[in-house]
Amino acid sequence: MDIFGGMLFRTSRLICFLTWIAQVAAGWWSPARATDCRTNPMGAVGDSLAVSFLIDPPDCHGQTASVTLIPLSGVPPFQFSSDGGISFGASADFNLLAGTYTFSIVDASGCRKDTMVQLLEPPPLLLTVGQDTFTVGAGEVINLLAQASGGTPPLALSWSPPNGLSCTDCANPSVVAGMVGSYTVTLTDANGCSRSLSVAIDVTADKEIFVPSAFSPDVDGINDLLQPYGSGIGVDRVDSFQVWDRWGNLIWEQADFSLNDPAIGWDGTRNGQKLDPGVYIYVLNIRFLDGSHALYKGECQLIR
Numbered sequence: 001m002d003i004f005g006g007m008l009f010r011t012s013r014l015i016c017f018l019t020w021i022a023q024v025a026a027g028w029w030s031p032a033r034a035t036d037c038r039t040n041p042m043g044a045v046g047d048s049l050a051v052s053f054l055i056d057p058p059d060c061h062g063q064t065a066s067v068t069l070i071p072l073s074g075v076p077p078f079q080f081s082s083d084g085g086i087s088f089g090a091s092a093d094f095n096l097l098a099g100t101y102t103f104s105i106v107d108a109s110g111c112r113k114d115t116m117v118q119l120l121e122p123p124p125l126l127l128t129v130g131q132d133t134f135t136v137g138a139g140e141v142i143n144l145l146a147q148a149s150g151g152t153p154p155l156a157l158s159w160s161p162p163n164g165l166s167c168t169d170c171a172n173p174s175v176v177a178g179m180v181g182s183y184t185v186t187l188t189d190a191n192g193c194s195r196s197l198s199v200a201i202d203v204t205a206d207k208e209i210f211v212p213s214a215f216s217p218d219v220d221g222i223n224d225l226l227q228p229y230g231s232g233i234g235v236d237r238v239d240s241f242q243v244w245d246r247w248g249n250l251i252w253e254q255a256d257f258s259l260n261d262p263a264i265g266w267d268g269t270r271n272g273q274k275l276d277p278g279v280y281i282y283v284l285n286i287r288f289l290d291g292s293h294a295l296y297k298g299e300c301q302l303i304r
Helices: 011-026
Strands: 002-004 007-009 051-056 065-071 079-081 093-096 099-106 112-119 126-129 133-137 141-143 146-149 156-160 174-176 181-188 194-204 235-244 250-257 278-288 293-302
Touching: 051 099, 051 112, 065 099, 065 112, 093 099, 126 181, 126 194, 146 156, 146 181
Parallel strands: 133 194
Antiparallel strands: 002 007, 051 065, 065 093, 079 099, 099 112, 126 146, 141 174, 156 181, 181 194, 235 250, 235 278, 278 293
């Protein structure tokens, strides 16, 4: 028996104790960290833990990466952790957002391996439009604009619906304002990631329609026809234009024509016969580009 540090040991135990001190000092094995199991002071011998990583990165910003830990040595079964050993589980598969993680693996003999891994992701898709709302008169030209960046090149833009657009796959198409509605621009990158924004178009119509209070169909080239007039802004078609006498008889009618058409109007006749001077009633139905209708009624004096 020997005395070491004031304590009594059997010679065989003392040799073992001194050996353990030497091993810990050399960094071969630590019961606190258990990161290297090449030599175990209790006599068990095992391989150092080695692990590889199978990482499937995300296609798009904000998606998760798939990570699989593959033990290359050690004693199964293994336990795995993605939070630095706070919690362990039997699954070696993890789905994680971009960031830096400490992955840990522990084998059946208690050996542990920690590895820090940074998971990357593509940059976010950035899409802006120069103006997201337009309020214009019908017939005005609107220049749309989209600016794109980020993601995985190449980037592609697509506008929809295609109606009236000068191009659907460019950054700045132009369109002539028609009906109220919107256009959507979609940005797509090489990985199929996409982002969309909409541009609203509000078309204002000029609903001031003028019908003369008198006309003289004497074929002098001046005020020979009873016709509706207007700026035409926002007007689609004249659905119907009717002339009635004061007893409720339909005298003349024309349907589906353009406002301000100089060739269309009432010439003061019925079935080719000139009518007497007097007061007649007109009824005008206008259809606008926004889909609305307006009805106009009034009196007109026929002068001969």
